[in-house]
Amino acid sequence: MRVGFVGAGRMGTPMVERLLAAGHEVTALGRSAEKRTALAELGAATVSAAPDVAAGADVVIVCVFTDEQVRELCSDSPAGNGLLAAMRPGSVLVVHTTGSPQTAATLAEAGAARDVGVLDAPVSGGPHDIAAGTLTLYLGGTEDAVAKARPALASYGDPVVHVGPVGSGQKMKLINNALFAAQIGLVAEATKLAERLGIDESAALDALPHGSGASRAMGNIARAGSAAKFIAAVGEFIGKDVAVVRRTTAELGADLGRLDPLVDAGLGH
Template sequence: MRIGFIGAGRMGAPMVRRLVGAGHEVRALGRSGDARRRVTELGADPVSFTAAVGTEAAAVVVCVFTDDQVRAVCLDTPLLASMPGGSVLIVHTTGSPRTAEDLATQAATRDIRVVDAPVSGGPPDIDAGTLTLFVGGTEDAVTRARPVLECYGGPVLPVGPVGSGQRVKLVNNALFAAQLGLITEAVRLATRLGIDEATLLSALQHASGASRAAATVAAKGSVTAFNASVGEFIRKDVAAVRALAAELGATMGTLDSAISAQFPDTERKS
């Protein structure tokens, strides 16, 4: 299958590597000489323009950082116009469900399917083919996207119509961020009780207080080290879920209070 790819960075690069390894012909966008060289090292064909990414592609994958970048790449360039009818656009970026819905509306005029497929996991999960994918889209769109997604994802979880993947991912990330906030408070309590952070995090892995969030923090060594590693990504997603809740008139309740213990500098939207 010919696959176009935009966003071959921290998450996108191992996806491209897995796609190439599965035998797909991958064209990946690289605007600079260094970017094109990195694409070549992944085994893909580097292209300089978005139109070249979509030309004759059965699927195009977008894995950029922000929702605004998704809109810019997909709506402000010739990408959709270059994609053939019957192809599928796969968006991995976590953002607003409205963006996915707007893309689907625009793409439908050209007989292009759209799935929003935000992810849970990181580069090691991609390398292992075990990245969790929350997929929103019609049954036909998901069917067309599945051969791509299964190259680096498992489980691939259809969760409803287009935009649903974003909704599930944002709730997931709100819960994860809230758990991180509780872990921050637990570490503060342990410190006051004379227990150092590393000892607490290690002990929790063998007790009823264990969780994936606690294990993730423990793997980094401390709350501070975790924030330095992936705090930027969590803050982006927290802002997105707060904005969505405000837009839909929903309240986050105690989730929001717990999140603020870990990310007090993230603007509250609800």
């Protein structure tokens, strides 16, 4: 499969590696000569302009940091990069960036006019999960677009979960991250309780992962050594996603309910 790739950074570079290892032809964007050299050493073809990754591509994958970057990248306005307009009919745009379901819907509408499928496909996991081929992907889009993109996404994603129409992937990821932040908050409060009861945080984090209250958040915090260290390490990423959760739920006339104070605790607030 011919794959175009934009966003070969901390998460994107191991995705490119897995795509190449699976036998896909990858053309990746490198905005600097240094980045293009590094991508070429992995085996990817390289380009310096975003629309050029779409030339002949069956699937174009976007893995940038913010929703605003996605809109700028895909827009064919004078201020945009015109990626979507450069894609050939019958191809599929996959957006891994966590953002607004409305952005996914807007891209899907623009894509439909060009016979280009669009999948919002936010991820859960980190570079180590990508390297192992076990990154979780939440897909929103049509069955046809999912079927076309799945061979590429399966190079680094397992499970690849189709949760509903366009926008559903983003909504599921936002729910997941709100829950994860709340679980971090729960563990942080539990370690405070342990200290009030005379148990050192390190002792609590050695013991609690083996009980019925264990969670992935607790395991991560235990490996970090303290709730404060883990929150400091992930706060920027979780905070970005939680801000989108709050904004999106407000736009849809909802809120986080009883998760809200726990989410704040999970962000160290």
